[in-house]
Amino acid sequence: MSVKATRVTLARHRTGTEPATDLLTSDRVQLPDPGLGQVLVRTTHVQVAAVMADLMLEHPNLPMAGYQLGAPVWGAAVGEVIAAGDGGLSVGTAVMHMKGWQDHVLAGPYEAFPVDPRLPEPYFAINQGVTAHHGMVDIARVREGDVVFVSGAAGGVGSLAGQVAKALGASRVIGSAGSAAKCIYLTEVLGYDAAINYRDGRVLADLREAAPEGVDVVFDTVGGEQFEAAVQAAAPGARLALCGALSGQLDDGPGAHPRLDVMTAIAKDLVILPFTTMHTPEQLQAWNSAYGSWLAEGALVYPHTLVSGGLQAAPVVLDELLAGTHRGNVLVQVAT
Ligand SMILES: NC(=O)c1ccc[n+]([C@@H]2O[C@H](COP(=O)([O-])OP(=O)(O)OC[C@H]3O[C@@H](n4cnc5c(N)ncnc54)[C@H](OP(=O)(O)O)[C@@H]3O)[C@@H](O)[C@H]2O)c1
Structure with missing residues (x-):
């Protein structure tokens, strides 16, 4: 044929x-x-x-x-x-x-x-689960009880990253998105514990309110202002997995390129981890195995x-x- x-x-x-x-x-x-x-x-x-x-x-x-x-x-x-x-x-x-x-x-x-x-x-x-899974498991090494912040949480990667963190035992998962409707989607459908609408212009204040003890893991797909806020709201020893820079890729306005507050990073002993997912056979296998099981168990949508x-x-x-x-x-x- x-x-x-x-x-x-x-x-x-x-x-x-x-x-x-x-x-x-x-x-x-x-x-x-x-x-x-x-x-x-x-x-x-x-x-x-x-x-x-x-x-x-x-x-x-x-x-x-x-x-x-x-x-x-x-x-x-x-x-x-x-x-x-x-x-x-x-x-x-x-x-x-x-x-x-x-x-x-x-x-x-x-x-x-x-x-x-x-x-x-x-x-x-x-x-986009291979990236979400690799970032949470191998890079940020999420463990039981972690407080996790995912930026771009309603996007392809972020909408899975928060759910992966929860499935790995995170105690609280906070996501950011660009509309009130997306924030409702995060908390009502994807199981996020709190959601921040970054267009409200209060990212740092909202993040501190959502995580008063600080954030242990940051999974950043946005960069810009949200990365800067995450550094300020990070708990001592926090791991920041840098996945993407949507604010720089899609919007060349101010804030597209974040500045790192080096003194805060030093004082808090932050671990900053940019990563690329190469979709190796091991990464694909690890995600596909977890995905099928979590879907069947209802641990993930x-x-x-x-x-x-x-x-x-x-x-x-x-x-x-x-x-x-x-x-x-x-x-x-x-x-x-
Ligand atoms: N490291 C890796 O291995 C790896 C692998 C795959 C993807 N990535 C990267 O990860 C990031 C997310 O990928 P994706 O496919 O999941 O993208 P995506 O979230 O589906 O991208 C679209 C979303 O970006 C958001 N957005 C648009 N302009 C923005 C701005 N100025 N600031 C903040 N958010 C903005 C919008 O959501 P709102 O309505 O919420 O603003 C839009 O729905 C990208 O940077 C991508 O290149 C990295």
Whole structure:
């Protein structure tokens, strides 16, 4: 079986804050029949994530490949095997791949992986949990009784990071987000104990109120003012896992680049830990094992926004995500 695939591709590199819809286009290519060990996958869902805006820069300065002109936008996606060459996965298998915004893909033996059958729906496999889990377990080393602050808590990573901390035994988890509705989502759906709307302009005061004894672990996806507040509200010996810098990536205004109060960091003996998640086999295995169990036990919900509209909706959804419209892990449904 051979099919024509529709792909969303990069037409020009980002140079500022142009909308993704201005930078992307689409094309159609004929895919050959699957050969030895290959499968033809019909994509059903694709991921939309903040990092995609950075990957559209000509020089993203990230430990991963930027998008190439004329090439499809790569990223996590799930779908179903519809044809297979000799030795390939069986037709009908639900798989995950990283070939991104394409409605059909040809995948080799190490390019499409069966989805964990414990997941309620195959698209639950699209999530930022590897980073949330690695950051909380291996970097911040959350332990029983810790008070934890997660910035960007309603985002793809943050919406899982707080839940991971709780599952690891944190006694109190505080999150920040950019609207009252997102703060309600944090406390009523994701199990956060307190939520701070950073747009109220009282981040440090609210953090001190939410954690009067200080914060033991900071999981920062935002930087800027929120990182500076976290340093002030940190308990002695606190671990600060630095995951992202959304305020610098998405908003070049004042506060995008935080200043470290070095004397406070010294006096409190703070441990500041920037990290990159390389998605090693060990990290993937550790997260997928915990995720399946925690979902089954009800210790965790899959925080996500599922948008319909097909592949052509994906660039619009990315612009909406950057503007703060969506919450959790954001997916576009490409096919049923
Ligand atoms: N270290 C690693 O290995 C690793 C791996 C994956 C991702 N990351 C990084 O982690 C961060 C979070 O990624 P994600 O995919 O979960 O992103 P995300 O939270 O889904 O990003 C979108 C959200 O960013 C928030 N935002 C927009 N402008 C902001 C600003 N000026 N200040 C604060 N928040 C703002 C908005 O939420 P509000 O409405 O709440 O403002 C929006 O919903 C990113 O920096 C990403 O590059 C790092």
